[in-house]
Amino acid sequence: MNYCFSRQFFGLTIVAGFLAGCANSGNLVDAPTVSLTSVELAEFDLKRQIFHLGFDVDNPNPFPLPVKAVEYSLIFDDKKFAGGAMEGKFTVPAGGQDAFVISVEIDTLNTVSQISSLLRGGMPDQVHYELHGSLTVDIPFARPLPFSSSGIVNVRGSRF
Numbered sequence: 001m002n003y004c005f006s007r008q009f010f011g012l013t014i015v016a017g018f019l020a021g022c023a024n025s026g027n028l029v030d031a032p033t034v035s036l037t038s039v040e041l042a043e044f045d046l047k048r049q050i051f052h053l054g055f056d057v058d059n060p061n062p063f064p065l066p067v068k069a070v071e072y073s074l075i076f077d078d079k080k081f082a083g084g085a086m087e088g089k090f091t092v093p094a095g096g097q098d099a100f101v102i103s104v105e106i107d108t109l110n111t112v113s114q115i116s117s118l119l120r121g122g123m124p125d126q127v128h129y130e131l132h133g134s135l136t137v138d139i140p141f142a143r144p145l146p147f148s149s150s151g152i153v154n155v156r157g158s159r160f
């Protein structure tokens with residue numbers, strides 16, 4: 001009986017070591033591609049602006065990615081525009097794509113210097129962006145999956 005216990009213990013130790021090694025190597029889950037697809041000015045007044053930011057996620061993995069949280073930082077024309085974290089509750093299909101929207105409220109009075117050049121002459125039709133962040137997935141031993149992208153995005157919304 002003691003021999004049987006030590007074999008089970010040895011087997012569990014090997015499995016635990018293997019899983020820990022996989023978790024440390026970061027190779028359990030390939031990072032998805034996340035890109036900004038739309039920016040919409042939803043509301044604007046002297047105190048605040050509300051933007052809806054649309055994102056696409058491409059999953060390169062042969063299994064679904066159940067997203068629990070999104071952390072991001074967004075730069076428009078070399079100026080920090082928005083950043084933060086939100087709880088996600090969506091699943092990106094295996095080898096597929098999904099989309100999500102983040103609503104961002106910006107305090108106009110406290111961020112005048114940051115957004116004045118962006119908004120000078122009204123809302124631009126297009127803006128250059130840089131996006132950095134990570135997705136936290138509900139997969140055992142998986143670390144947050146980093147993402148980074150840049151490009152040009154169309155801006156929709158009110159003219160002022």
